[in-house]
Amino acid sequence: xxxxxxxxxxxxxxxxxxxxxxxxxxxxxxxxxxxxxxxxxxxxxxxxxxxxxxxxxxxxxxxxxxxxxxxxxxxxxxxxxxxxxxxxxxxxxxxxxxxxxxxxxxxxxxxxxxxxxxxxxxxxxxxxxxxxxxxxxxxxxxxxxxxxxxxxxxxxxxxxxxxxxxxxxxxxxxxxxxxxxxxxxxxxxxxxxxxxxxxxxxxxxxxxxxxxxxxxxxxxxxxxxxxxxxxxxxxxxxxxxxxxxxxxxxxxxxxxxxxxxxxxxxxxxxxxxxxxxxxxxxxxxxxxxxxxxxxxxxxxxxxxxxxxxxxxxxxxxxxxxxxxxxxxxx
Numbered sequence: 001x002x003x004x005x006x007x008x009x010x011x012x013x014x015x016x017x018x019x020x021x022x023x024x025x026x027x028x029x030x031x032x033x034x035x036x037x038x039x040x041x042x043x044x045x046x047x048x049x050x051x052x053x054x055x056x057x058x059x060x061x062x063x064x065x066x067x068x069x070x071x072x073x074x075x076x077x078x079x080x081x082x083x084x085x086x087x088x089x090x091x092x093x094x095x096x097x098x099x100x101x102x103x104x105x106x107x108x109x110x111x112x113x114x115x116x117x118x119x120x121x122x123x124x125x126x127x128x129x130x131x132x133x134x135x136x137x138x139x140x141x142x143x144x145x146x147x148x149x150x151x152x153x154x155x156x157x158x159x160x161x162x163x164x165x166x167x168x169x170x171x172x173x174x175x176x177x178x179x180x181x182x183x184x185x186x187x188x189x190x191x192x193x194x195x196x197x198x199x200x201x202x203x204x205x206x207x208x209x210x211x212x213x214x215x216x217x218x219x220x221x222x223x224x225x226x227x228x229x230x231x232x233x234x235x236x237x238x239x240x241x242x243x244x245x246x247x248x249x250x251x252x253x254x255x256x257x258x259x260x261x262x263x264x265x266x267x268x269x270x271x272x273x274x275x276x277x278x279x280x281x282x283x284x285x286x287x288x289x290x291x292x293x294x295x296x297x298x299x300x301x302x303x304x305x306x307x308x309x310x311x312x313x314x315x316x317x318x319x320x321x322x323x324x325x326x327x328x329x330x
Contacts, residue, residue: 062187063152064128065107065179068135069099070115071218073236075173079243080111082322085192087250089326090120091260093271095216097235100124102131104191107183112176113169117142119263120276122149126302128193134162134177154182168243195305199317202310205291213255213326220326222253224290230321231287251321253287254308256297257330276327283330284308288319 064085069078071089081087084101092098100121101111117135119142125131132152146153156163162181166174212221222231230249233240240248259277281298286308295316299306308316 063130064191065103070113075113080108083108087324097218107179114175205293208292250324251319252323254325255285260329
């Protein structure tokens with residue numbers, strides 16, 4: 001299969017997408033790509049036309065790259081996660097977790113393992129301007145929503161030469177992406193239209209050495225390292241490292257309490273697909289500098305970034321460096 005550029009979907013379709021998503025609340029799992037089966041639950045998208053050039057807001061060179069990352073134990077250690085500006089963690093079928101890594105300031109040579117998209121991802125990505133979404137595929141009922149979404153879809157069927165199968169893991173946990181074949185350069189921090197603020201910490205907070213977030217079949221633990229001035233990530237009881245052996249250690253961790261509701265769809269094993277609601281308001285815990293700050297979050301519209309504020313409405317700054325956002329059930 002020859003290389004084809006990821007497609008561009010304009011903002012004019014945003015209203016249709018929102019209506020369709022509300023009606024569907026449907027997500028799936030994975031598709032077949034490049035002649036190698038993923039997990040057999042869906043089918044891939046057909047190739048589409050080339051996009052126009054990237055964004056015009058200086059100093060950004062274009063949109064962010066968002067990559068869906070496999071996060072079951074068989075997929076670890078992962079590649080390229082330490083280069084992400086933001087890592088989102090969401091609950092998927094069977095109580096397991098999946099990651100979305102967002103790249104703006106640096107593009108690693110390789111990222112993966114890459115896995116399938118969820119309908120919650122489309123709502124989450126609306127806060128970015130024309131993002132590129134790299135994913136292994138999707139359940140067939142989700143594909144029309146991706147086709148209508150204001151994003152650049154970049155599955156293996158659309159950009160075959162950007163992906164390869166690794167030899168260190170078995171399928172479907174061995175699909176990797178070359179980001180440089182999707183973006184000519186890192187777009188820059190201006191592409192991170194998330195509403196996040198960086199700077200000095202707020203007053204108060206409580207000293208925290210470790211914090212754990214549990215899903216039904218997965219758990220994340222963040223342990224403060226005073227020497228590194230970072231939160232060391234542990235998943236399911238095992239330290240989280242990259243394939244190069246580097247410990248993942250974000251500067252800020254956000255535990256965002258959201259509605260996680262049942263959708264109308266299930267995976268092949270009969271597990272319901274959760275829908276993570278990221279538009280609205282609620283509570284969150286921000287972990288930085290060895291302290292926890294209990295804050296409020298608000299995202300009125302899907303196209304808005306998420307604002308984190310103290311109870312008196314003061315914006316909460318994050319520490320400079322990688323941010324992990326873990327969606328936990330409110």
